[in-house]
Structures are given as C-alpha cells and as structure tokens.
Amino acid sequence: MADEIINRVANSVLVTINLEDYYPKGQRILFDIKDWLFEGFVLREKDFRNQVAEYDWSQYQDSYVALTCSTDAIIPGWAYMLISLHLEPFAKKVVIGNLELLETSIYQDILNDLDVSEFENKPLIIKGCSKKPVPQNAYIMLASKLKPIAKSIMYGEACSSVPLFKKK
Numbered sequence: 001m002a003d004e005i006i007n008r009v010a011n012s013v014l015v016t017i018n019l020e021d022y023y024p025k026g027q028r029i030l031f032d033i034k035d036w037l038f039e040g041f042v043l044r045e046k047d048f049r050n051q052v053a054e055y056d057w058s059q060y061q062d063s064y065v066a067l068t069c070s071t072d073a074i075i076p077g078w079a080y081m082l083i084s085l086h087l088e089p090f091a092k093k094v095v096i097g098n099l100e101l102l103e104t105s106i107y108q109d110i111l112n113d114l115d116v117s118e119f120e121n122k123p124l125i126i127k128g129c130s131k132k133p134v135p136q137n138a139y140i141m142l143a144s145k146l147k148p149i150a151k152s153i154m155y156g157e158a159c160s161s162v163p164l165f166k167k168k
Contacts, residue, residue: 014158015119018127019134019142022110026092027063028133030099033079034071041073052082060090066102067094100135107138111145123152125161 034040036051065087069075084094095105124146126139139155146153147165154161 013123014125014154015122016125016127016158017119017142017146018130019107019138020127020130020132022107022114023132023134024092024106024110025062028099028102029060029063029065031065031067031083032070033067033075033083034069034073037069037071037073040071043073043075043079048079049082052086055086057086057090060087063091064102064106065091065094066099067096068098099133103133103135104137107135108141111138111141114145116145116149119146120149121151123154124150125154125156125158128156 036043036048038044038047067080067083080096087094093102093106093109095102126142126146128139143153143164150165151167152163153165154163156162
C-alpha cells in the first residue's frame with residue numbers, strides 16, 4: 001500500500017478527439033416518396049407536383065432529411081430537386097439516400113470546416129465508441145484530415161488504442 005496509484009493516461013500528452021462531440025442537434029428523417037407515386041411505382045407529374053405543393057414542409061424545421069424511394073420505381077432527378085427546394089427554407093440539410101449517407105454528408109460538412117491547427121504535432125487518439133450514430137466514413141475523413149499535421153494517430157481509448165499512423 002506504500003505505492004501511490006498514478007493515472008498515466010490523465011498525465012499523458014495524448015489528445016483524444018471524439019467525433020460524438022461534433023454531432024449536431026436536429027432530427028434525422030427518412031422521407032420516402034413511394035406514397036406519392038401511382039401504385040407506388042409510377043410518377044405522374046401533375047399529381048406529384050400537387051402533392052409537393054400541398055404538403056406541410058414546415059414540420060421539417062431544423063431537421064436533416066434523406067430523400068428516398070423504397071420501391072423499384074425510376075424517379076427522375078427533377079422530382080428530388082423539387083422536394084428539396086420546398087424543404088430548403090426549413091431543413092438544415094437534404095440529401096438523396098439513406099440515413100447513413102445523410103450522417104456522412106453532415107460530418108463531411110463539419111470536418112471540412114474543422115480547424116485542426118490545435119492538433120498540430122501532437123499524438124492523437126480518435127475515440128472509437130459512440131452512443132450517437134457517427135458514420136464510419138467520418139472516422140476516415142477525420143484521419144485523412146489529421147494525418148498531415150499529427151505526430152501520431154491512434155484509434156480507440158487511451159488505455160487500449162490501435163496505432164494507425166506515426167510521422168517519421
């Protein structure tokens with residue numbers, strides 16, 4: 001009992017980056033247009049335009065929206081564009097695809113704007129566990145952005161990290 005327990009992780013120069021810290025608030029919504037198609041497969045322009053015009057888009061205020069069609073219908077590009085233009089005053093972001101693609105796009109914007117100068121020449125750990133839906137692509141984008149400036153990059157937790165890169 002004479003030896004004092006020292007927390008070497010807390011005293012370390014390692015900098016932990018948690019992508020969950022950058023997760024923006026806002027509901028994520030998958031908007032399926034199949035119900036606006038005739039028998040779920042045929043886009044009738046006049047009917048579709050009426051549906052879009054009469055729909056209450058304000059319910060998507062400050063939301064992130066992924067547009068999709070869950071049937072095998074062939075959807076012309078203008079249909080998604082028309083919906084996105086109606087969503088634009090309300091939604092924070094609109095993409096065509098699933099929720100994972102939406103999250104990837106959100107993180108791409110965040111990481112493009114992220115100032116990483118504070119991480120220059122430092123050993124970094126990109127935290128791996130997350131309670132929020134951080135997409136795998138975000139980890140790749142972050143590692144790529146950090147590589148030119150980092151002393152080293154690891155993945156995981158300080159107590160059990162996996163080395164990924166070390167500047168030579």
